[in-house]
Amino acid sequence: MSILGLREFHPFEAAGRRYVYLVPSAAVFALDDCSEAVLKELDAGPRAAADLAQDLGARFDRAEVSDTIAELQRVRLLGEVDKPSAFAPGASADKKGLSPPATPKIVPLRPVPLQTLVVNVTNQCNLACTYCYEYGEDKIVDTENGQQPKFMSEETARESVEFALRESRENRHAHITFFGGETLMNFPVLKSTIAYARRRAAEVGKDIDFSLTTNATLLQPDVIEFLASERVGVTISIDGPEDMQDKFRVFNNGQGSYAMAAPKIKALLARHRSRPVGARVTLTKQTLDVRRIYKHLSEDLGFWEVGFAPVTTAPGRDYAISDGGFDHLLEQFRALATEYLEASLQNRHHGFSNVRETLQEIHQGHAKAYPCGAGIGLMGVSTDGRVALCHRFAGSDDHGLGTVRDGVSWPKQQAFLDAHHVSNKTDCATCWARPICAGGCYHEANTRYGSTERPNLHYCEWIRGWTHTCLEIYGELAARNPGFLRQFDDQPTERVS
């Protein structure tokens, strides 16, 4: 007789309904009373199917229980204990009868079309933010005294365009994100590159679009006019109201940048209506008041969307967020996510982009083999035309894949994919959040642990807590306003921060 045990899943409740998030498939199902009862019975340990039907006989009839068991087996919520999981045929079940969790290691066998090329048009910046990953204490490339030019030449920029179009392969669409340093310090090259790229894309029959990230201090009227008329997507790095912004986002002389940035942001938001403008906030130990930051950026300045990311740093820095800080951060995120939920239930816009992005991933149900598109659908180019995993590694020899002139090396890319697959990360093998996290940012891991291959263990609790919150919001919306979720049917564009 077959003995049944639970497979991997994460249960959650919302709007009075019970749900499960399946691992590693990333599917979300709602349970009825009978399926919940079966799962509860099996929580104590594996049982024979016949015994289950007997024990539940007082509440459900036999046929109903066996129907339910069949359904649960079909979606791999249950499995036969003596049969190993299909993805780990050699492994045997543990004491509790749980099949060993595993994610199948499927590595692309041929180059994947490039979706986004991040072009670092300069490595210079007019600000001197203390925590900067490019210039600060944790930098990995010597941008000041290194070999690379301070500004990308027009020629290298054009070669980058050719590279992006070529590597987009069978895709009709290509996307270029301009990055820095401070991107707008090389505005002339940016401007001519967009014109060149539009012409070349039309010649080869592709669509191309553009975005950039800036600190807003150089948004002169002619720049704003250009960005608006050319429909360039803009993300602004800003940390909140004046007292928070000026803690770390300072000029070389230590003077804060808020007074210069804020009026320019207002001018941009007033003119640039062709694409939504987002704010990107770096959170530090000293600036953790998420709700206040959000309120200021969305209401006082008028940003359409605000996204938050904890600062990337080695653990000892005085702005590094501690374990307690992450708990506090999660509370704050939860409070703001509740606001998002309330707005979404009434079909009102709310610009907390972290929750929107996570909902999109939950809705699609992608089970990620890699935490992000770096080195697959996304790459970064340094000012001298070298191609690396992403913009954060641009110019680093250790993380290079090739050059825009000679192309990237597929064997190198394959070696990268082979070494960074989530199934290599043993710490992640027992985590239910791995379909969505897959170990987290390579650059963060490199800064924290000295290797891109390591999972980011310092924020596991935070990721699980946050994913659980977003699952609850997703479940709430699925029950109370399912039409709202339809906007997530389309694939997202890759976010760059």
Place this chain on the structure above:
Amino acid sequence: MKHLTAINRKAARMEEVTRTEASRPEGAKDVVALQQGPPQQPEPPHIPNGCSLVFSPGWEADRNGGTAGLCQPVERDLFDCHMGCFWPAQVPDQLNHAPDWTAKCAAAQKDWRKIDLIFPDEKK
């Protein structure tokens, strides 16, 4: 499914796949490799029938590195291998003893179940 409700898109896709499994009578197993399900990959450019002479990629992997588009659906081997490729497929002798063994099978991929089983004539 009655007891589970698919909520996200992945769950809906899983339900779609399991629906076909569930529609079979309980305990019935079928020959999976011979089924013509919905195409798993976009239609590749046409590749002529046949084996290695036309450089089709063989048995291990298809052009995309998967197994969904192998050079021949196996049921087509019944015809192609014994007539065109001289692959020693075990099929009846169409010239002498069983000229009509495929008469009810107009299209192998659809009608392979209707192919007659041929037994040696014991009277002779």
